[in-house]
Amino acid sequence: MSRLIKDTTREERINIINELYHCHNGDCDSCGICSIFITQSPLEVYQPYIDGLKELNEVSREFNESRRK
Secondary structure: OOOOHHHOOHHHHHHHHHHHOOOOOOOHHHHOHHHHHOOOOHHHHOHHHHOOOOOHHHHHHHHHHHHHO
């Protein structure tokens, strides 16, 4: 499945983020998503992708770079 903006609708991009970063129903020790995003939701972090402004990998790279600072 393509994840490129040109090949997806806004709804599909929301679904992609929800599938990639879904909650594991309390299995927090095995998951780690909350520790990655800390006080933000994945939907907030990936809003530029959802809105069609930046590709998924670009948002991921920028987010990871911001965490290293």
